[in-house]
Each structure stands twice: as structure tokens, then as C-alpha cells.
Amino acid sequence: MTKLDPDDGYAVLINTFEVEPDHVDELIAILQEATEGVMRNVPGFVSANLHVSDDRTRVVNYAQWKSRDAFAKMKDFPGAGEHMGKAASIAKSFDPVIYSLRFSDSKR
């Protein structure tokens, strides 16, 4: 990772999905499709980064938005609700939390 910047003012969404291991690949596919088909067209989208835990019981989306306002408005963007509903129906639970980056240190 290139050094992140705590002064960028971004809203960092860390959304943790609990999932059956058998459904991990389907959930990743839906979230990838949501990112490429909808989210990257939403004003204020910066990045989405999908992760799978080694035990395949969790999927995390680490996403950056330019502001909290942009993230809030995303929910009304055409197609966003549909994709989020699909992801929610496959996961056992999900827990979207908004963070601020406070400190970053990198050797690269």
C-alpha cells in the first residue's frame, strides 16, 4: 500500500460481512459487480477493496468515499439499493461502520 493520508478527509467504510464459507465466492462476485457496475459511477466514490478471511467466514469491503455526505447519498443512486439487497441476502450479517484514518505508516 502506498502511504495513506490521514488529512484526506475521506470517509472510510469498513463493512464486515459474516458468511457461510460456501457463499464467499458468490458474495465477492456480487460486491465486485456492484462496484464496477454502480459504485464507481457514484459521485464521491474513491475505492473499494474486497477481502476474504483465511477461514472464509468473513468478507470485508474497505471502501473510501470523498465525504460522509457522498456516502450517504450513494444509497439513493440508481442500482445501489438492489445490489446491497442482493449482498445482504447472501450474507448471514453485515456491519457497515464509517471511520476516519488517524495514522498511517508504511515501509513502501
Next chain:
Amino acid sequence: MTKLDPDDGYAVLINTFEVEPDHVDELIAILQEATEGVMRNVPGFVSANLHVSDDRTRVVNYAQWKSRDAFAKMKDFPGAGEHMGKAASIAKSFDPVIYSLRFSDSKR
């Protein structure tokens, strides 16, 4: 964020601390000190990125390690255990989970 690379083979540690809002700044200070004083000297360390939730009940460290083996060996590095113990004593709970990055999309 510059585009992350799902082919980098990194072990991504996402460690979520639950914390009393009054203890957030102390916890961040300890984790920052641990990163700068110890972790960045451990072979295989790539980055640490400390986040605070808007409601100040959670702190997340998103950290990259070159390999799972490097992360496992970190625990025996001089000073690592001491810092981790301090952080654990201030947090109500912590939940370190190792992930692989599967997909990354960025507009920057």
C-alpha cells in the same frame, strides 16, 4: 488510496478494537508507538493504518504483512508482546483476523 494489488500475496490483518470513547486517543497513541517503535522494524512489516469510528467505540488497524509467516513471527519480536498487552488492557475487546485481498477498484 493507490490501487492495491490482489496478487501481492500479502497477509492483511484487520484488527478491530472495541473501546470506551474516552480511551480512543490513548489506544491510538499506544498503537502508533507500537508501529513506529517496534512493528516497522519487524521483518515482513509493510504498513499499519489506524482508524477511529465516527461514534468513537471502535479502532481498526488495517495492517499489511508480506506473508502469514512474517506476521506469526512478529509475536516473538522483542517489544511486540509488551505493546500488544498494553493495547489489550485499554480496549474492551480486540479481534485480529487475517484476510487476503481479492479485488480492488479505485478511481485514483
